[in-house]
Amino acid sequence: TGQLCELHVLYFCDCGLGYIFNHDCERAGMKCHLQANCLNFRDNFTCECRMGYQGDGQLCSEIDECGSGVHRCHQRATCNNTLGSYSCFCNSGYVGDGINCQDINECLVENGGCHANAVLATCINRMGTYECSCPGGFTGDGRQCEDIDECKDSKICPPITTCNFPGGDGLTCEDVDECLQMSQCHENALCINIPGSYNCSCKVGFSGDGLVRCTDVNECLLENGGCSDNAQCVNSRGSFSCLCPGGFNLVNRTLCRDINECEEQSEPCGLNEECKNIDGSYECPCQRGYYRPAANMDCVDVNECDNDPCHVNATCLNTVGSHTCTCFQGFKGNGSRCEDVDECSEADPCHSRALCTNLIGDFLCTCEQGFNGDGFLCVDVDECALSGTICPSFSTCVNSPGTHVCSCLNRTLALNDSCVSPSPLCDPACHARGLCHPSPAGHQCVCDLGFQGDGVFCSDVDECQEENVCPEDETECVNTPGSFSCVCRNGYTLEGTTKCVGEYMSMSVHVQRRLVQGHSCMDRFHFPRVLEQKLNKVQV
Structure with a gap:
């Protein structure tokens, strides 16, 4: 006819399985709330409030997770209620995602802002804050330290001397390098000589006053020690290391780079599946247009583990039509809720001479005072x-x-x-x-x-069983309760106070003398009974 024809593209929207449009519910006589979904089960229409709301579906009210106490915010975090949900923010002085908050050690960065010129002030970390303290001989608030002029006291030095730094005879004074002397600072500290004194500064990886205390700094408590988000920071004495979970390679000591299994493996997925690389692993979701009704059929199954239904401290295992949650080692629960296992109360993993300290997901054994060891084995x-x-x-x-x-x-x-x-x-x-x-x-x-x-x-203790207890050939060892004696052998007698001689070499009465005190025990010499009888006849 010579008229232009217009092309009209038709389309329509359909609700997911188990859901229908709310106006369909209205046509069925069921009016749902704005924050509710309409469900159709065998032409039976019901209304259900959405997550974060409560009610019968026709009337839904927002749940205040912060006010009701059902939130998971850390005790050092602030809970902020939002429509249908809530958010957590760590308090000042703490770092984390709000669910887990850790204290920030301000002293690790530029000494916490404490005085750090020629005189280094001590920075003391506190929970959520920190303090600065000037060293001896200085005054101030720790952020600014000024030297105390002890020489203002005119009586501090003798009249013929001048008040100055220690060292010298008062007329010619030289600085004493205290760092050349032994044991000035802690074993994990560096000694820095300054005019008239010295400073002890803990080595990198340790914190303290440098004199009597240098404790290991747990670098993992601050920003995960610099390790990437998916790496585990492992603290060690004076240092730390980053460990990557399975499916990652460690790069530049701190970065965990994901392994792309889809490129490195040959056909990791099955028919009608596409390989999708994820952090630490890979997935094989069904290709567009496919679904898996059962494990032995083509793709239709929904992997519930993709929606992270398990607790943060649990692993998820997908099964046909369902899934299971298993808590990590060191935790207990049903997988949806995992609590730390107090190994110290449920068992006795430590040595009998050690103290057990429970940690989140772990425990620590420490030997008692007077014992050395790793806590599992303690040696006196x-x-x-x-x-x-x-x-x-x-x-x-x-x-x-x-x-x-x-x-x-x-x-x-x-x-x-x-x-x-x-x-x-x-x-x-x-x-x-x-x-x-x-x-x-x-x-x-x-x-x-x-x-x-x-x-x-x-x-x-039978000391006579030990070697060289009585070293002289003419003596023999006799054990006594708590000690022992060295006596002359049969055929020898005591001459003088310390010497054993043969039976016929000396028959005088002085052989009856006894050696009463030795160096380490009571050495008592006696002569044979036969010799006593002969001696008695001579005396008669």
Whole structure:
């Protein structure tokens, strides 16, 4: 006809499976709320409030997660309610995503803003804040430190000298390099000599005053130690390292680069599936137009794990038509909710002489005072072998688990320059040769010198079984309770005070003398009974 024809493109929108348009509900006599969805099940129309709202579907009200206390914000975070949801923000002085908030160690960056010129002020980190403190000989608020002029006191030096930095004779004064002397600073600190004094500064990776305290800095607490978001920061003494999870390669020590399995593997997915690389792994979703009704059929199955239905501390395993959630090691629960396992209360993983400290997803074992080890194995420190352990001259050091005692060798203990009876507070009571004494773990028993056992039961140590106890060929060892004696062998007698001679070399009465005190034990010499009988005949 000579008229132009217009092309009209027809299209329509359809709701997902299980849903219909709200106006269809209205035509069926069911009017849903603006924040509700209309559900059709076998021509039975119902209204259901959306996530973040509550009600019967026809009337829905917004849930205040912050006011009702159902939010998951950290105790150091602020909860902000929004329509249908909420958000978490860490408080000032803390860093994190609001669900997990960690204290910011301000002292790690430029000493926290504390005075840091010729004199380094001490920065002390606190929960959510920090403090600055000037060193000795200086005054100020820590951010600004000024030297105290001690020389203003005219009586501080003798009349013929001039007040100056330490060192010299007062007429010619030279700076003393204290850093050349031993043990000025902590073992993990650097000594810096300055005119008239010195500074102790903890090494990189440690924090403290540098003099008596330099503790390891946990770099992982601040911005994950510089590791990338999908890397695990592992703290070590004075340093740290970044570990990547499976499916990642570590680049430049801090960056975890994803492995593209779709390019490196040959046909990782099945028929009608497309390989989709994700962080640390890959997925094989169905191609457009396919679905998987069962595991042994073509693609139709929806992988519920894609919607992260499990707890943040759980792993998700997709199954046919469903899924399972399993909490990580160190957590317990049904997978939808995972709580930390307190290994210290449910079991006894540490050594009997160690303290157990529960951590999130882990635990820590620390040996008690007087013991060394990793907490799983604790070995007693022999204080008697240390140079700093001193007992009075009239006593002897006896090592005990976790401590030591000073024994007077007469079933008493040395205390305040005198010998006193052992404590009666041990339960069960100690052996007759045991010494009851206090220790970091409470009162305990230890066997006296020359005896062995646990203190509750003690048996004599046979020193004669050791080598070279009595080194002279003419003597033999005789064990006694708690000690031993070296006596002349059969056929030898004591001549003088220390020498054993043959039977017929000396028959004088002086052989009856006894050697009463040796260097380390009571050395007692005697002669055979046959020789005594011969000597008696000579005297008659």
